[in-house]
Amino acid sequence: MRPETEAFLSLVRDADHPSRADEERVLRALTASIAASATPGTSASDRSAFGQTWFAKLSAPIGGKLSLLAALTSVGLGAGDTAPARRDANVAQLSSAERATSAPTLPPAGTAVLEAPPTTTAAAGARARPDPQVNTLRAELALLREVQAALKRGDGAAALRALDAHRTKDRTLQAERSAARILALCQVGLTAEAQKAATEFARRHPSSLQREAIANSCANSQRNMEP
Amino acid sequence: MAPSLTLPADVVTEVAPRPASVEVVYRQYFGATWRVLRRLGVSDAQLDDAAQDVFLVVHRRLAEFDASSPLRSWLFAIAVRVASDYRRRRSRRRTEPLDECIPDAGPSPMQLSEMQESVRLLHELLNELDEKKRTVFVLAELEQLSVPEITQVLGVNLNTVYSRLRSARQQFETALLLRRSSEETP
Numbered sequence A: 001m002r003p004e005t006e007a008f009l010s011l012v013r014d015a016d017h018p019s020r021a022d023e024e025r026v027l028r029a030l031t032a033s034i035a036a037s038a039t040p041g042t043s044a045s046d047r048s049a050f051g052q053t054w055f056a057k058l059s060a061p062i063g064g065k066l067s068l069l070a071a072l073t074s075v076g077l078g079a080g081d082t083a084p085a086r087r088d089a090n091v092a093q094l095s096s097a098e099r100a101t102s103a104p105t106l107p108p109a110g111t112a113v114l115e116a117p118p119t120t121t122a123a124a125g126a127r128a129r130p131d132p133q134v135n136t137l138r139a140e141l142a143l144l145r146e147v148q149a150a151l152k153r154g155d156g157a158a159a160l161r162a163l164d165a166h167r168t169k170d171r172t173l174q175a176e177r178s179a180a181r182i183l184a185l186c187q188v189g190l191t192a193e194a195q196k197a198a199t200e201f202a203r204r205h206p207s208s209l210q211r212e213a214i215a216n217s218c219a220n221s222q223r224n225m226e227p
Numbered sequence B: 001m002a003p004s005l006t007l008p009a010d011v012v013t014e015v016a017p018r019p020a021s022v023e024v025v026y027r028q029y030f031g032a033t034w035r036v037l038r039r040l041g042v043s044d045a046q047l048d049d050a051a052q053d054v055f056l057v058v059h060r061r062l063a064e065f066d067a068s069s070p071l072r073s074w075l076f077a078i079a080v081r082v083a084s085d086y087r088r089r090r091s092r093r094r095t096e097p098l099d100e101c102i103p104d105a106g107p108s109p110m111q112l113s114e115m116q117e118s119v120r121l122l123h124e125l126l127n128e129l130d131e132k133k134r135t136v137f138v139l140a141e142l143e144q145l146s147v148p149e150i151t152q153v154l155g156v157n158l159n160t161v162y163s164r165l166r167s168a169r170q171q172f173e174t175a176l177l178l179r180r181s182s183e184e185t186p
Helices: A003-013 A020-037 A044-062 A068-074 A096-101 A137-152 A156-165 A174-187 A191-204 A211-215 A221-225 B009-014 B022-039 B044-064 B071-093 B114-127 B131-142 B147-154 B158-184
Strands: none
Touching (some): A003 B158, A137 A156, A137 A174, A156 A174, A174 A191, A174 A211, A191 A211, B022 B044, B022 B131, B071 B131
């Protein structure tokens, strides 16, 4: 590039920094969002155990090995002294339209994230093509929360209905969905189906953090043989 | 009691510690994430939400992160996807003029510092690039990622990155020259 262009880029390259206030504000909102997505009903004592320094607490005992569903179901994060999460951060509060069309999707590293068909923009006048029918992060999270809630109340049939109603080709959260299905199959008494699904799960997701939950379910044939 | 998907604490603590926690990732990369989102066209009004989305994804997927891979590339891959989604959402709604993603630099150009004016110009020039070129240009020329790193972030091959970058550079440079020449013309 020309020296003038290089000089311009050098000038602006390190500009555009957020302020410390920006950093802290987003952190407070993020804290509140994570707390909002945690399981309702987490005890107050559990919440207070995390308190203000939830990030430190989160990173130390869990060590980063935090699966999505573990986060949704077991992490009770206090938010009483933090800024409220933004309105749409709580997946349960999202409208179905938002969930269906506008939430960000999970980008696996290495995914061709820019290879999706472009959408029409008023400015660029790009050729219009329909948006790819992908499930978004919030839609997936909303589903998994719904499924988890059904499993918690022992309503495996409702969990299966929810999973069946929300089919997707997006494999980002496939392990969590598959694990939830196995547990739901156990709840409705379809042990053989659950065991078959568990075998497939072990093949497809050998390092998944959900293996433990499956091992403790009816899908573990050895467990079922124990006296 | 029905088995839960929640991992028992002892299982969680048995696994090897990872090199990064959410807090570490946030503290280390918030600035870069914010900057990239802004440069990829997320409007100021949505910047907080978009940044929050990026770190929500980090929070939820940290366990799946391949620690042998560069954290920055993983994080930027998330940011690129989130920025794309916000841009798409904005264009779908068509309620927010594209100019709104240019940082509010003040009431009048005459009142701006040279730096503020340069940043504003940068965003105007970036707005003239299409999304793919813009992304490659921001990652290469502003965040100074190598082309192999960009291939990791975007999941496209080297030739594609080189091609987009070459085209983006030409377009950016031409637009900058035009602006400069028009500024110099009385």
